[in-house]
Amino acid sequence: MPAMLPVADPWFTVEAVEPGVYRITEPHCDRLVRANCFLVKGGERDLLVDSGMGIGRLRPALAALIDRPLILVTTHAHVDHRGGHGAFADAAILVHPAEADDLRRPGRTSGLGFDQFDPATRAELAAAGFDVDGLLVDAVPEPGYDVAAYRCPGIEPTRLIEEGDAVDLGSRRFAVLHLPGHSPGSIGLWDAADGTLLAGDAIYDGVLVDTIPGADIPAYVGTMRRLAGLPVRVVHGGHKPSFGRERMVAIAQDYLRTREK
Ligand SMILES: [Zn+2]
Ligand SMILES: [Zn+2]
Incomplete structure (x- = not known):
């Protein structure tokens, strides 16, 4: 029997990272699945980028911040970025075509134990420093929450977006960049x-992941070359704190040094 986990209330941290942009994260998730979501306020529409694991209740956590029709963009269909999509049935749910089938299918994650991973994956995770005997959380969002009952539901997207499309919030507009490598249909909003x-x-x-199923190192090399030339001011990534252009170029060049042939 696992030990009783403490209740973490609030489950999410929500912090303004710049005017009209909020970073949401789940500090009680293991770093393997502790992703960032971002809420971006727009003049006519609000934008939520990813939805976390779907363990805590994200919708009420953001209720005070969302007051316009919502667009939910899925950067890619990994569980830590789309597990919470089910709470946003009223939103326009956008995803790249290469991730759409994964989004439609329930996620493979079943319960919140590391024991659900196959032995090879566990060995890889252990070698990377993860405590693979434990759980993916060190707390629960409410009393009585059953970690074994956790599932990631399949979600039907409402619109497919690819390179060259735009996500228009009224007061600001993001171009969709197709940035494959970590996953086939990974996208960025620029x-x-x-x-x-x-x-x-x-x-x-942080440590970039390019050896899991669906990852593609040559594609990732192309993405890093492209990013290195992008005139960014700030990058809000799917994990870890945000950073500026100089750091982005350094991360891209480090990657290219190790992976480019
Ligand atoms: Zn991630
Ligand atoms: Zn991912």
């Missing part, structure tokens, strides 16, 4: 007018 990149897992200031 506001060229103010240099903001919402990058998902294409780039963040």
Whole structure:
């Protein structure tokens, strides 16, 4: 029997990272699945980028911040970025065509134990420093929450978006960048007018993941070359804190040094 986990209320941290942009994270998730979501306020529409694991209740946590029709963009269909989509049935749910079937299918995650991973994956995670005997959380969002009952539901997207499309909030507009490598349909949202990149897992200031199923190192090399030339002011990544252009170029160059042939 696992020990009783403490209740963490609030489950999410919500912090303003710049005017009209909020970073939401789940501090009680293991770092393997502790992703960032971002809420971006727009003149006519609000934008939510990813929805976390779907363990705590994200909708009420953001209720005071969302007051316009909502667009929910899925940077990619990994569980820690789309597990919470089910609470946003009223939103326009956008995803790249190469991730759409994964989004429609329930996520493979079943319960919140590391024991659900196959032995090879557990060995890889252990080698990377994860405590694979434990749980993916060190707390629960409410009394009586059953970690074994956790599932990630399949979600039907309302619109497919790809390279060259735009996500228009009225007062600001993001271009969709297809940034494959971490996953086939990973996308970023690029506001060229103010240099903001919402990058998902294409780039963040941490260990990048390019050996899991669906990852593609040559594609990732192409993505990093492209990012290195993008005139960003700030990058809000799918994990870890945000960073500026100099750091982005350094991360991209480090990647290219290790992976480029
Ligand atoms: Zn991912
Ligand atoms: Zn991620």
